[in-house]
Amino acid sequence: MSEPSTLPQAFQRQVELQPDAVALRSHDGAISLTWREYNGEVRRIAGGLANLGLERGDVFATLLTNRPEFNLTEMAANHLGATTFSIYNTCSPEQIKYLLTHSGARIVVTEEQYVDKIKASGVQIDHLLVVDDGDVDRLAPEPDFDFEAAWQSVSPDDVLCIIYTSGTTGDPKGVEHTHAGVLGMSKAFGAAYPTDDTDSAISYLPSAHAADRCCCYYFGTISGAQITTVSDLKQLPEALVDVQPTVFAAVPRVWEKIKIGVELQLGANEQAKAGFDAGVPEVVDAIRAKLGLRRLKWAISGAAPCPQGVYTFLQNLGVPVSDGWGMSEVGFATGATPEEARHGTVGRPLPGYEWKLLDDGELLIRAPFLMRGYRNDRAKTADAIDAENWFHTGDVVTVDDDGYFRVVDRKKELIISAGGKNISPINVENAISTSSPLIGTVVAIGDARPYNVALITLDPEAAPVFAAQLGLEADPALLASDPKVRALVQQGVDAGNEQLARVEQVKKFELLPVFWPLGGDELTPTGKLMRKPINAKYAAEIESMYAENGSM
Known part of the structure; x- marks a missing residue:
């Protein structure tokens, strides 16, 4: 059997090699599909999407949690030669408008919980399919639909996907990858991280993120690994025990x-x-x-x-x-x-x-x-x-x-101190954030300044535990002002500073009375710091740490 040169070829190879092995399942047990059954659903959905007018080179989008319907509908679209991409669940209507307009998406598959956001974006698309309403279940091919001809006509140089960067400044860029490119990446990745049909993996990171899209969906398909989807990150600990991934x-x-x-x-x-x-x-x-x-x-x-x-x-x-x-x-x-x-x-x-x-x-x-x-x-x-x-x-x-x-x-993010020293903010932030489970996000600041300071938020999961131990309410605003909490955070900062060179150390910090959600004003959907917006939003807090009467 020759090596595949497109994702549909890689998929069909696994259907032929291990038709009765479980390929795709949901953590809740509602869906479990063998490769043969997976292929049957892909054939049906591909025919239904073709009936809706989706053709080779068209763009197909999903706004879904991690669930088998993502894999099923994307794979079906891939078998038609369509280009696919995912939208982060945290995107605002304005962001959704940009992505759908920029990509030229014709069909979007989503869940009921996101329909209002998509409609609020005001973008006109050909078809909006809602999984909860059975729209995907009702898709069916016409009698003359030639599934084999469709996927066999897909070229290695066709654009397989768009990955929109969660850039910290400006509009996201649409990274285009071909079928041949993704298969090449898979082979390179396997040199250090080998995966085969005996392996099991968990899909829980956003499918808009390159890590989940590549490591689970693409590389898992190519290698024949079993994929279990987890729709809620809070269920990951339970899913790890259930799946025991390799x-x-x-x-x-x-x-x-x-x-x-x-x-x-x-x-x-x-x-x-x-x-x-x-x-x-x-x-x-x-x-x-x-x-x-x-395992x-x-x-x-x-x-x-x-x-x-x-x-x-x-x-x-x-x-x-x-x-x-x-x-x-x-x-x-x-x-x-x-x-x-x-x-x-x-x-x-x-x-x-x-x-x-x-x-x-x-x-x-x-x-x-x-x-x-x-x-x-x-x-x-x-x-x-x-x-x-x-x-x-x-x-x-x-x-x-x-x-x-x-x-x-x-x-572009290196801190250059007033003394001309180059400092990595990530190094400083990691040292502080991992020195105490109570500390959540840390933002190091010090460019053109005499010393480094930091904005700190409490960890949203650890904070309630510490609050209970201290007899306090688990309200970030109350916790941030409590002397006992601030003392614990100071201990973490001190411990982190011990790992840093003197020029890197954080001399002062501001404990913010909020938790920062992913996709909000401060963090991208993947958790990257949006440094410029943070500096602008918390300018007063930053300047107070550099005030004349508080200089070091």
Whole structure:
């Protein structure tokens, strides 16, 4: 059997190889499909979408939680040669309007809970299909629909998907990837993170995020792994125990939440805490099994550096985790097997990727499977990819003698102190945020300033636990002003500062009386800090920390 060159070919290969194996299931047990059944649904839905006028090259969008209907409808659209993309659930009507207009989407599949937002956007689309109303269930092909001809006509150079960047400034850019590009990325990724038809994975990150779309939907399809969908992030701990995944991808914040959860439970069990701290195998194994992480052959942390405290915790827990680095535009470009991982680095370039550094340390990447370009934006594409096909990442990195990459920070986000020192805000923020489970988001500030300060929010999950222990109400406004809470946060800041060079240390902080939601004024849907809006919104709080009578 020849190697597939398109996603439909990869899918049909798995249908042929393992028709009776479970391919796709929901965590709640409502849906469980073998590859044969999965293919039957894809055939039916593809025919129904063709009846609605969806053709090769058209754009198909979803606004869904993680549920099998995402995989089913996207795969059906992919078999017609359509280009697909997802919208973050947290998007406002104005953001939805931009995405649907910019992409030229003709059909949108969504849930009842998002219908009002889509309608409020005012965008005119050909068809809005609501899963809860049975719109997808009613899709059916015409008798003369030729499913085989449809998917076999899809070309490797066709645009498979658009991934809209959750940019921290300006409108998001639409990253276009071809079928051939995604299959090339999958092969490169598998060199450090091998996946096959014996593996099981959990789809819980937003499908608009490159990590879930690639690692679960695309790479899972290509490798034949079983995918379980989790529609609510709060159900992830339960799903981990249910699925006992063999492969798992997460952003650092998810690993942090696992760490916080274990520490809070150990805090109430002195015997278990003593056993864990001492590395007693029976205790460590029991905790890992209770978390649902006992079968992992690899786990990857991406999107941001995994903080030292979190990485050390995972190592002590026996979780085979390693940091990888990538971008929507290039896929996962660097990584390392758990055995070869070195903390503080993001591994080495994966097969097929070339690299070089500019004089200022900016990383340039080249590969035959980079993005095709930014949708409808030749100027930005030309700015990002030069005449020699090098993609300018905007990330400043260092490379050691063994070829391991260490990400310093985004080129445009480096803090340059009043004394001319270059400081990575992410390094400062990670040191502080992981020094106390009570601390949530940290924003380091100090560009052209005499010292660094920080805006800090409490962790929305840990705060109620601490509030109960202190006999306080779990209201962030009340907690932020309570002396006992502020003292605990100060302890975390002090502990974080001990890990930092003197010039990096946070001299003052403002504890904000709010929690920051994903997709709000301060955080993108993927949890990235929107630094310019934050600086503008909290200008008064920042200036108060640099006031004359409070100078250091």
